[in-house]
Amino acid sequence: MRRACFKFSWVAAALLVPQLLIIFVFFYWPSAQALYWAFTLEQPWGGGNTWVGLDNFRAILTDPYYWGSVRVSVIYALATTALAMGMALTLAVFVDRQLAGYRTWRVAIIWPYAVAAPAVGLAFQFVFNPGAGIFSFINAVAPGWWDLSRNAWQAVVAIIVAGAWKQVAYSFVFFLAALQSIPRSLIEAAAMDGARPLRRMFDLQMPLLTPTVFFLLVINITDSFTDSFGIVDTLTGGGPYRATDLMVYRIYSEGFKGMNYSGAAAQSVILMLLVMALTFVQFRYVERRVHYT
Amino acid sequence: MIERTPLLNLATHLILGFGLIVILAPIWLAFVAATLTLQEVNAAPVELWPGTHLWANLKEAWVLSDFGPKFVNSLIVAVGVVVGKITLACITAFSLVFFAYRGRALIFWMIFITLMLPLEVRIVPTYAVAANALSPFQALLDVTGMGWLINAVSGVQVSLQWNLLNSYTGLILPLVATATGTFLYRQFFLTIPDELVEAARMDGAGPLRFLWDVLIPLSKTNIAALATIMFVYAWNQYLWPLLVITDRATYGMVVVQLSDLVPDQMTTGGGTPTWHLAMAATLMVMVPPIAIVILMQRWFVRGLINTDK
Numbered sequence: 001m002r003r004a005c006f007k008f009s010w011v012a013a014a015l016l017v018p019q020l021l022i023i024f025v026f027f028y029w030p031s032a033q034a035l036y037w038a039f040t041l042e043q044p045w046g047g048g049n050t051w052v053g054l055d056n057f058r059a060i061l062t063d064p065y066y067w068g069s070v071r072v073s074v075i076y077a078l079a080t081t082a083l084a085m086g087m088a089l090t091l092a093v094f095v096d097r098q099l100a101g102y103r104t105w106r107v108a109i110i111w112p113y114a115v116a117a118p119a120v121g122l123a124f125q126f127v128f129n130p131g132a133g134i135f136s137f138i139n140a141v142a143p144g145w146w147d148l149s150r151n152a153w154q155a156v157v158a159i160i161v162a163g164a165w166k167q168v169a170y171s172f173v174f175f176l177a178a179l180q181s182i183p184r185s186l187i188e189a190a191a192m193d194g195a196r197p198l199r200r201m202f203d204l205q206m207p208l209l210t211p212t213v214f215f216l217l218v219i220n221i222t223d224s225f226t227d228s229f230g231i232v233d234t235l236t237g238g239g240p241y242r243a244t245d246l247m248v249y250r251i252y253s254e255g256f257k258g259m260n261y262s263g264a265a266a267q268s269v270i271l272m273l274l275v276m277a278l279t280f281v282q283f284r285y286v287e288r289r290v291h292y293t
Numbered sequence: 294m295i296e297r298t299p300l301l302n303l304a305t306h307l308i309l310g311f312g313l314i315v316i317l318a319p320i321w322l323a324f325v326a327a328t329l330t331l332q333e334v335n336a337a338p339v340e341l342w343p344g345t346h347l348w349a350n351l352k353e354a355w356v357l358s359d360f361g362p363k364f365v366n367s368l369i370v371a372v373g374v375v376v377g378k379i380t381l382a383c384i385t386a387f388s389l390v391f392f393a394y395r396g397r398a399l400i401f402w403m404i405f406i407t408l409m410l411p412l413e414v415r416i417v418p419t420y421a422v423a424a425n426a427l428s429p430f431q432a433l434l435d436v437t438g439m440g441w442l443i444n445a446v447s448g449v450q451v452s453l454q455w456n457l458l459n460s461y462t463g464l465i466l467p468l469v470a471t472a473t474g475t476f477l478y479r480q481f482f483l484t485i486p487d488e489l490v491e492a493a494r495m496d497g498a499g500p501l502r503f504l505w506d507v508l509i510p511l512s513k514t515n516i517a518a519l520a521t522i523m524f525v526y527a528w529n530q531y532l533w534p535l536l537v538i539t540d541r542a543t544y545g546m547v548v549v550q551l552s553d554l555v556p557d558q559m560t561t562g563g564g565t566p567t568w569h570l571a572m573a574a575t576l577m578v579m580v581p582p583i584a585i586v587i588l589m590q591r592w593f594v595r596g597l598i599n600t601d602k
Contacts, residue, residue: 005393005490006500012392019385019404019475026470027407029429030418037418091312094305107587108313110594114582115320116529118551119575123323125555126568127339134322137338165319173597197301226411230531230548234555248413255417256536264417271414279409 034272037265049262056266065242066250066267072156073225073247079160081220084167085213091168092175093201106176113169117230124162125235128154148236152243155236159244162231163224170223171216178212179205218282222275247271320579327351327573334569346569354573358550359542366461367528367546367581373465374527375520382474382519383512387504389475390482391490401479404472412467413532420536423463427453459540468527474519477599481515482508518596521589525582547578 006012038056040049060066095105112120127133128148135146148155182205190200229248236244238253245253251271255264326334327350328343355361389401412419422428431453434440440451457463485508493503509516531548538544554571586593 006391006494006503008392008394009500011500012388012394015384015388016400019381020400022381022466022470023404023407023472025422025426025429026419026467027410027415030415030422031410033418033421034415087312087315091309094308097302097305099302099305105309105313107590109316110590111583111586112316112320113597114525114529114586115579116531116548116551116582118531118548119579120319122551122555122571122575123319126326126572127319127322129566129568131566132326132335132339132568134339140338165316168316170597173594177594177598191296196296197298226413229413230529233531234551237555248416252416252532256420261417261421268415268417272410275411275414276409 034265034268038269069245069250077224080163083164088171096179118234121231121234323572350573354570363547371527375523377469386478407472423457426455463537517592521593522596
């Protein structure tokens with residue numbers, strides 16, 4: 001906290017009010033509302049909500065479709081995170097060698113961050129479409145072998161590839177920044193001791209990246225839980241047979257297509273708890289020892 | 294660096310080249326599809342080299358999706374979010390850092406917590422609030438009995454109503470309601486030396502003058518970084534506008550329009566999928582945020598790293 005301050009006056013309060021109003025109306029109230037709906041059931045013909053305790057949660061947790069959705073969400077989260085971070089780390093380590101064309105490489109890897117999730121979904125739907133996509137030549141020989149709208153595992157693979165593609169740039173930016181914040185003297189000292197570039201990569205740079213890895217792990221998993229809607233909606237629409245019905249997509253379809261606000265709210269609460277737990281892990285255990293400049 | 298490593302340098306370029314191909318491949322295929330005719334794009338082995346119909350396809354997709362007003366809408370929303378976010382973040386952080394009062398820490402945490410739950414997670418109740426943005430206050434009046442009191446005293450039935458569905462306000466406000474920029478600004482303000490504040494006060498500057506004449510010029514890099522991130526964030530919004538806007542002709546945003554282009558049974562009626570148009574539209578939607586990221590690269594990287602999104 002600083003020593004020199006202005007005295008509290010109406011100005012300070014007036015500057016705070018807009019932000020507080022907005023987060024009250026659009027953040028705290030809806031979050032509380034979600035909790036309220038999760039424990040109540042709306043009467044079909046109006047007339048307010050009745051308290052039903054944990055019934056909504058019981059209904060969800062005994063629903064095999066819900067567990068299917070959780071399962072595919074977890075698979076999606078882990079697979080996209082692993083793929084994206086693995087690729088980002090490899091690229092960052094090599095871009096960091098700063099050979100000729102360093103800046104060009106950097107831009108070339110960063111720009112996919114700017115592509116909207118539904119655009120990614122749509123582009124990949126073309127790439128993976130059975131009639132004219134990259135696997136169409138197989139279908140020409142063995143009709144129906146590759147078809148996202150029929151084969152569940154292919155749909156899951158498709159959203160994972162699309163999701164990972166979208167995440168690479170984000171992790172790359174952080175890895176590169178972390179690599180560049182490693183003091184040059186350390187690397188030079190290692191070189192003096194006879195460590196060749198690859199050795200320095202594995203024994204010096206990568207261990208120093210551990211905090212960044214952990215930080216990105218949490219961020220990527222959280223993102224894949226919340227940010228997957230656009231990709232799923234344009235790429236598979238949750239199908240086939242609910243094989244790619246990720247948690248956020250399910251909340252949307254229950255709440256706005258099925259008009260089951262209570263069920264959707266209860267699912268929201270579960271997802272909120274999950275995201276909060278992840279964020280807590282991040283704040284509690286992830287110490288960002290890396291200094292970015 | 295220090296040693297000569299011709300083999301490793303070659304390997305580096307090969308690995309990076311391979312990575313680049315993986316990253317570019319889907320977009321390249323989409324681009325090629327956008328240059329073909331309907332027959333060509335649906336031919337079995339995927340075409341790898343662009344055809345000649347790019348311009349025609351772009352024009353057709355533009356007219357088909359009615360992109361003119363939608364690009365304007367996307368721009369309005371993106372700029373609205375950028376301006377709203379930066380303004381709010383700046384004045385809130387200013388109040389929290391440069392004034393001494395009790396409860397600062399509490400307020401900071403209240404704002405900070407909003408980082409934890411993205412809009413997608415609380416989408417259903419947020420939509421309900423957007424249908425009547427004053428409903429929280431109405432509910433408070435009802436619960437506390439104030440509504441009844443006002444009714445009894447003045448005979449006026451209080452019913453607060455402010456529908457945000459199908460409006461720019463409804464699109465922009467909920468996207469502004471997070472702590473992203475506030476945190477960034479707070480960190481920046483904390484690095485301002487005390488001497489600067491004292492000097493300003495000695496010269497007779499009040500808090501608002503100090504903010505306007507000293508802090509804002511100093512925070513130009515912050516503004517650029519935040520603006521880049523927020524522009525991309527707002528332009529790429531999908532779920533929220535999908536719900537809030539039912540009047541697509543007037544308020545539709547370009548990214549949402551993509552959902553109509555998915556070539557499935559619904560759009561083609563079982564006919565040949567019009568991939569060339571879908572991909573042409575996808576390309577047009579992608580261009581503005583990509584251009585921003587490439588042009589503002591330095592600020593973008595800075596903003597991304599400092600805001601945690």
